Amino acid sequence: MPLNLNRVSMPEQESQERRHNFKEVNLGLTPELARAEAGRCLFCKKPTCIDGCPVRINIPAFIQAVLDNDLNEAVRRIRVDNSLPGICGRVCPQETQCEQTCVLNKKGAPIAIGALERYVGDYAIRECLATECVVAENGIKVAVVGSGPSGLTCAGELRKQGYSVTVFEALHELGGVLVYGIPEFRLPKEAVVQVEIDTLKTMGVEFKTNYLIGKTLLLSDLMEAEGFAAVYVATGSGYPQFMQIPGEDLNYVYSANEFLTRMNLMQAYKGDAAATPIFVGKSVAVIGGGNTAMDAARCALRMPGVEKVSLIYRRSEKEMPARTEEVKHAKEEGINFQFLTAPTEYLGTPEGAVRAARCVRMELGEPDASGRRRPVVIPDSEYEIQVDAVVVAIGTQANPIIAQTTPGLEINKWGYIVTDEDGLTSIKNIYAGGDIVSGAATVILAMGAGRNAAQKIHEVLAR
Amino acid sequence: MYEIISKRLIAPAVWRHTIKAPEIARKRQAGNFVIVRPITGSERIPLTIVSSDTQAETIDIIFQVVGATTMDLAEAKSIQDIVGPLGHPTHIENYGRVVVVGGGVGIAPLLPIAQALKQAGSRLTAILGARSKDFLILEDDLAPISDELLIATDDGSQGQKGLVTNALKPLLDKKAVDFVLAIGPVVMMKAVSELTRSYGVKTMVSLNPLMIDGTGMCGVCRCKIDGQTKFACVDGPEFDGHQVDFDNLTRRLSMYHAEEKKRKEIRS
Ligand SMILES: Cc1cc2nc3c(=O)[nH]c(=O)nc-3n(C[C@H](O)[C@H](O)[C@H](O)COP(=O)(O)OP(=O)(O)OC[C@H]3O[C@@H](n4cnc5c(N)ncnc54)[C@H](O)[C@@H]3O)c2cc1C
Ligand SMILES: Cc1cc2nc3c(=O)[nH]c(=O)nc-3n(C[C@H](O)[C@H](O)[C@H](O)COP(=O)(O)OP(=O)(O)OC[C@H]3O[C@@H](n4cnc5c(N)ncnc54)[C@H](O)[C@@H]3O)c2cc1C
Ligand code: SF4
Ligand code: SF4
Ligand code: FES
Numbered sequence: 001m002p003l004n005l006n007r008v009s010m011p012e013q014e015s016q017e018r019r020h021n022f023k024e025v026n027l028g029l030t031p032e033l034a035r036a037e038a039g040r041c042l043f044c045k046k047p048t049c050i051d052g053c054p055v056r057i058n059i060p061a062f063i064q065a066v067l068d069n070d071l072n073e074a075v076r077r078i079r080v081d082n083s084l085p086g087i088c089g090r091v092c093p094q095e096t097q098c099e100q101t102c103v104l105n106k107k108g109a110p111i112a113i114g115a116l117e118r119y120v121g122d123y124a125i126r127e128c129l130a131t132e133c134v135v136a137e138n139g140i141k142v143a144v145v146g147s148g149p150s151g152l153t154c155a156g157e158l159r160k161q162g163y164s165v166t167v168f169e170a171l172h173e174l175g176g177v178l179v180y181g182i183p184e185f186r187l188p189k190e191a192v193v194q195v196e197i198d199t200l201k202t203m204g205v206e207f208k209t210n211y212l213i214g215k216t217l218l219l220s221d222l223m224e225a226e227g228f229a230a231v232y233v234a235t236g237s238g239y240p241q242f243m244q245i246p247g248e249d250l251n252y253v254y255s256a257n258e259f260l261t262r263m264n265l266m267q268a269y270k271g272d273a274a275a276t277p278i279f280v281g282k283s284v285a286v287i288g289g290g291n292t293a294m295d296a297a298r299c300a301l302r303m304p305g306v307e308k309v310s311l312i313y314r315r316s317e318k319e320m321p322a323r324t325e326e327v328k329h330a331k332e333e334g335i336n337f338q339f340l341t342a343p344t345e346y347l348g349t350p351e352g353a354v355r356a357a358r359c360v361r362m363e364l365g366e367p368d369a370s371g372r373r374r375p376v377v378i379p380d381s382e383y384e385i386q387v388d389a390v391v392v393a394i395g396t397q398a399n400p401i402i403a404q405t406t407p408g409l410e411i412n413k414w415g416y417i418v419t420d421e422d423g424l425t426s427i428k429n430i431y432a433g434g435d436i437v438s439g440a441a442t443v444i445l446a447m448g449a450g451r452n453a454a455q456k457i458h459e460v461l462a463r
Numbered sequence: 464m465y466e467i468i469s470k471r472l473i474a475p476a477v478w479r480h481t482i483k484a485p486e487i488a489r490k491r492q493a494g495n496f497v498i499v500r501p502i503t504g505s506e507r508i509p510l511t512i513v514s515s516d517t518q519a520e521t522i523d524i525i526f527q528v529v530g531a532t533t534m535d536l537a538e539a540k541s542i543q544d545i546v547g548p549l550g551h552p553t554h555i556e557n558y559g560r561v562v563v564v565g566g567g568v569g570i571a572p573l574l575p576i577a578q579a580l581k582q583a584g585s586r587l588t589a590i591l592g593a594r595s596k597d598f599l600i601l602e603d604d605l606a607p608i609s610d611e612l613l614i615a616t617d618d619g620s621q622g623q624k625g626l627v628t629n630a631l632k633p634l635l636d637k638k639a640v641d642f643v644l645a646i647g648p649v650v651m652m653k654a655v656s657e658l659t660r661s662y663g664v665k666t667m668v669s670l671n672p673l674m675i676d677g678t679g680m681c682g683v684c685r686c687k688i689d690g691q692t693k694f695a696c697v698d699g700p701e702f703d704g705h706q707v708d709f710d711n712l713t714r715r716l717s718m719y720h721a722e723e724k725k726r727k728e729i730r731s
Contacts, residue, residue: 171546180680248692254682255681255682277723352715432589
């Protein structure tokens with residue numbers, strides 16, 4: 001049979017329409033498209049796609065089930081390794097993972113594994129397929145700190161093994177970055193994230209919001225007074241970094257976390273009716289080149305009154321860490337990309353509001369420690385752009401609260417928690433994983449760490 | 464949901480709520496605050512824990528109704544969300560001769576710290592400032608723990624007429640002060656810090672920037688301290704008054720004036 005290189009493309013909202021709304025951009029595959037795409041898979045004897053997936057989903061097996069139109073089986077196949085397919089299908093950087101290592105990538109048309117996974121995940125959500133039947137509690141209590149993808153995964157896995165699981169979350173809503181960071185138009189909150197959380201509730205996981213562990217209760221309280229046999233710490237890396245350049249404290253210079261939190265968690269995108277507002281003005285500059293920068297830029301563009309959003313990134317397009325699809329969507333929507341550019345200073349009005357960003361042009365020099373070519377300033381290349389608001393999306397650091405309040409917890413020089421490969425910290429029965437261990441990474445890696453730790457916790461506690 | 468056990472109007476537009484919050488009551492120390500979201504859909508706002516009762520498992524907050532969220536809080540029957548205790552507790556030691564200066568509703572956060580300083584053995588002078596007699600709060604709580612209590616009102620309706628700095632200056636001139644703690648409007652904390660700087664008397668202030676999460680995640684609470692960026696919710700809220708950039712704080716507090724006004728109109 002000749003190779004079929006006609007990769008299906010995901011139906012999506014038209015770019016000029018979607019740039020004015022917060023509804024989901026990607027519309028999902030139709031059953032016909034899904035089966036057509038599944039039919040292209042070669043069902044390789046040695047499926048290299050699996051090597052690219054951090055949690056090693058049996059990709060050909062679930063694709064076969066899609067082809068056979070047995071979606072219940074597809075759900076089962078994926079959930080062996082990934083309990084949140086509706087989320088990963090949407091946000092995984094597939095082009096550097098499973099789709100990169102798919103044999104058909106050599107021909108330029110890898111199987112759209114992410115789109116198929118989302119298709120299966122959405123089916124599971126629509127049909128409300130609870131992950132497993134509800135397992136009786138074995139009386140052993142395990143605590144999970146943080147309700148991002150890592151904590152949710154760990155909680156689900158442990159509950160399936162029979163543990164009584166309580167998730168403690170500092171914010172008033174559950175979901176971590178899935179809720180306060182990634183915007184609605186990329187990951188619907190009620191239709192997707194909330195359903196996954198509700199499934200965990202149905203399974204018997206207990207959730208406690210408004211608990212900042214390290215303040216409301218200490219890790220030692222959980223282990224001693226509260227009687228938890230083990231704790232999994234998955235607090236993410238949400239502490240925003242700034243560039244430490246002049247003018248960064250001017251009004252309307254935001255960290256990406258503030259900007260996205262106002263927008264998503266506090267729903268400023270609803271405009272005048274929102275209790276927690278956001279000011280964007282007409283011209284917005286976003287600094288950075290990751291998913292966070294893309295999300296901030298595209299959120300800004302969707303606000304009424306915004307005429308221009310510039311994305312300022314110090315390296316070239318090739319080095320941008322954002323998902324390829326986000327960059328493509330951002331371009332189609334009209335984000336103005338300024339590559340090889342960096343801000344050096346923000347200038348303000350007499351009232352203290354930012355009015356301009358002074359920038360310099362860069363060129364790429366020798367590779368640095370990360371292997372990416374280091375940007376160097378081109379002399380005399382300074383110029384100014386007029387802005388009403390700036391979003392700084394240059395990365396995050398480790399939040400210090402748990403480390404400060406947990407004597408004996410080993411952290412590295414950047415403040416991240418040190419663990420062995422099983423996720424065990426320097427303290428007995430306290431495990432950690434996700435961004436608070438790895439530094440800012442991805443949803444699937446955070447989930448993988450949660451699953452891994454759950455297995456180890458089960459091994460140790462079952463002894 | 465957190466139950467409001469009692470609420471009292473203690474001055475015009477100033478409320479004291481007692482709220483059931485067992486864990487917070489147990490952990491809370493002087494200087495800590497909470498983030499409160501009165502009802503679904505409202506903003507998250509920071510308020511100092513004025514007192515706690517571990518037996519009754521309650522905390523008290525005192526707040527002035529200034530905008531939409533504090534209006535919601537004044538009317539609420541129960542509270543949707545509270546998280547805390549947040550921020551570093553105050554560093555307490557026997558500083559010797561201490562002057563605590565409170566302005567307006569800033570007297571509320573001042574009270575628990577004054578109590579702790581007194582308990583540590585300090586000699587306590589309290590200077591309380593208010594617009595007028597009617598707006599003066601917590602005098603009865605501060606009087607018994609103060610070795611000296613001075614009151615300054617804008618209109619002279621109680622105590623001396625004028626600013627708290629007028630009451631503080633003679634004490635500094637007498638070299639009768641080892642340590643000052645000032646909490647109140649930014650202009651007041653700035654004036655006190657400028658005054659004590661020339662006398663070389665260590666002065667702490669408690670900053671009140673805008674906040675959202677209160678956990679170090681958003682960065683809206685960032686302040687300039689000795690030229691460095693600090694997050695008031697995790698690094699503060701108390702800082703050395705001689706190192707604070709108060710003008711920066713004032714500017715950042717004005718960021719949403721227009722939107723806050725609009726919201727208040729919609730709300731009322
Ligand atoms: C805007 C944005 C876009 C992104 N886009 C993508 C993408 O497209 N694809 C992708 O793979 N990855 C993406 N990422 C990265 C991904 O979201 C993270 O790697 C992932 O969420 C990490 O999961 P986590 O569970 O470790 O932590 P988080 O999701 O950060 O969750 C941690 C949770 O712990 C809570 N918490 C923190 N401290 C405490 C405490 N002391 N007590 C109690 N609770 C606490 C926090 O409030 C939070 O809810 C993006 C990140 C951002 C910010
Ligand atoms: C650590 C900390 C502790 C605090 N403790 C107390 C307390 O014990 N009692 C109390 O009454 N208030 C306290 N505040 C201030 C309180 O948070 C604000 O009054 C509240 O956020 C106002 O919310 P609002 O929606 O009702 O008003 P908004 O509509 O937000 O504002 C109305 C007016 O108040 C001003 N304002 C807004 N936020 C602040 C702020 N953070 N500080 C000063 N002015 C502000 C606005 O500029 C505007 O003029 C504290 C603030 C911090 C950071
Ligand atoms: S989890 Fe992510 S990497 Fe793995 S198969 Fe699914 S989309 Fe690909
Ligand atoms: S490598 Fe590609 S073609 Fe082969 S099984 Fe995996 S998805 Fe199918
Ligand atoms: S309030 Fe968000 S970081 Fe301090």
